[in-house]
Amino acid sequence: MSNMGVEMLAFTLAVSGWILISSTIPTDYWKVSSIDGTVITTATFWSNLWKTCVTDSTGVSNCKDFPSMLALEGYIQVCRGLMIAAVCLGFFGSILALVGMKCTKIGGSDKTKARIACLAGIHFILGGLSSVTACSLYAHRITSEFFDPTYIAQKYELGAALFIGWAGSALCILGGIALCFSMAGDGTNKRAGYTYSGAASFISSRTKVQNMAADVRSARGNGNPPKHFDKNAYV
Template sequence: MSMVVETTGFFFGVIGSIMLGITLFNANWRVSSVDGNVITTSTLFENLWMSCATDSTGVYNCRDFPSLLALSGYLQASRALMISALVFGLFACLSGMIGLQCTKVAEGNSVLKGKFATIAGALSIFAGICAGISVSWYAFNITKEFFNPLYPGTKYEIGPALYLGWSGALLDVVGGSLMCCSYKSQVAKAKKGYSYNYRAPNTASSARPAPQTALPRYESSNSISKYGKNAYV
């Protein structure tokens, strides 16, 4: 049962990391709102790297953000968190391939495989947390600008890429938790498989009486022999 749980957690983590990679390069992190606009001639959409515009004919143009230092703080932090999530997810996949019980790497050492599986689970959880913070922080700023009546710029709505990011982050956290739970079962399996080289004592040799040491001629169990005859005169 533990192998099924561990394998399920590993594939959840892999799928979640793939979804986060798609999210990072998806252009639809936020889409311009049509609320209050009677005629919409163009649609704007952005992600962490660029801003794009499309018109009613389907032609669109994209431009990269001109300067990293000119970006807002939450946008820079979201970039760093998403990249960290992908790095954690990559190392989680590599550690998970070693720690899975169905793989041949370190097959004879269940404790080592359990440790690698736990490391993979922890890295997967870290990846999900980083991605969840990044996506949620970005969505918070979208909603804050949208409901601010004094905001002068273009108002945006949450794009489909954020929903994909939330799903990937959730899969990473769930998969990492399942992999961490498998460590205890692997350690118990390793302890059950230990054999102790115990040899029972030989009954024939244990039944043999111990040899008695011969007493010297001048010693005996009778205490009188220890004294000369003159001692009683």
Template sequence: MGKRLIQVLGFLISSLGWVFVLCTMAMDFWRTSQLGGQGGSFIIKVAWYWSNLWKDCYTDSTAVTNCRDFPVLWSVKPFVQAVRGLLMCGLTLGFVAVILCFVGMECTYIGGAQKIKDKLLLAGALFHIAGCVSDVSAYCLYINRVARTAFAGRVGPGVLRYDLGPPIFLGLVGCFLILLGGIFYAVTVYRVIFPKSKVVYAYGGGTYMAPRSRGRTMYSGYYRASRQNGPYRGSQLSKSSRISGLSQTTRTHISERDAFV
């Protein structure tokens, strides 16, 4: 029951994080810049400049917005193109992961035997983690380009200092949720796919460790006899040597008696 609850919780968390990342691609205000003057004791906003992955916009004090769409695919700024590609790659991996995890969950009755379902769930968790890494790389690249201008000591004429917008923070929260969901998945099936070696006590205190791989034989492992009973092979050899000594002595006595007669 606990395993199913953890898997359902991981599915909800990772799916919500994937939706957060998907929404950020269509949101505005990835970066914002404000220009204005001071009048009296209040700050009067004159203009706002903001951008997303698809356009640059300008909003004046009368709430009129003018936008310029980015040109065709091969003439976009390189870092914007890289952010787009990384996000699309991460979303694709996340979509495949959602399908694999849905099929591999214990509470669903599709996907085959339970061993196969566990492997599908582990594969889905790895896809989630890979997609999360791709998404985080995209956001970090965009943050780096904004921070380089914002914290620069001197900028050229006409260059604006931008601040980070809400989509960046929403995307980072989504990445955290995706990673957390993938960890939940992996925890529920890791011990099933990679079990620990079991120790079985036998032969009066000796230990036998079960093999972890299929290629080893059933009797492979480590065996150590008990010290209380003495070495096993030594006791067998001592008994056989004593029996052979008795037989030799008996034969000697019989042969001497026959010779005397």
């Protein structure tokens, strides 16, 4: 029962992390910057993996989609690929976890379900690592430009999407690890009550045969006819 509770908790953590990771892809604020006036913010610049925009004080936004993928900067291409891979890994991990959990009726024997659940945990761990790598790479580029005194273009700060991605990655990794280790004690408790009695039965049968042979020899020495044994005497 305890393992089933750990499985459910691990599944909840991993799926929650996968949902957070999936929500970061269309989120606007991967990096953000603002130009302040004397009283109010006059313009806010923000960008994500797909476009860059500017929003003025009236709330009107003007956006420009990124050009062809081949014309993009390398780190944006890498971040796109890693985030899409994280979403796909989390999706397949969720399906495998539903099949491998003990509370479901599909998946076969307990041993097979344990292997499937462990495979689901590996998918979640790999998805979390892909997401945290993408967010960290994007954040490293922002901080490098921000603290570079020779960089004269618009400087940005870390956006909310990066923090959401880091949180989702942590939940995915923790849930995947818990899902794998919840299967560790399944195979050790099933053989505890089994006792091998073959040696004892062999010894008792051998002793019985020796006793009956001694009785036969004793009867022959005394001149008495041997005892009649039924057909199961030597069994």
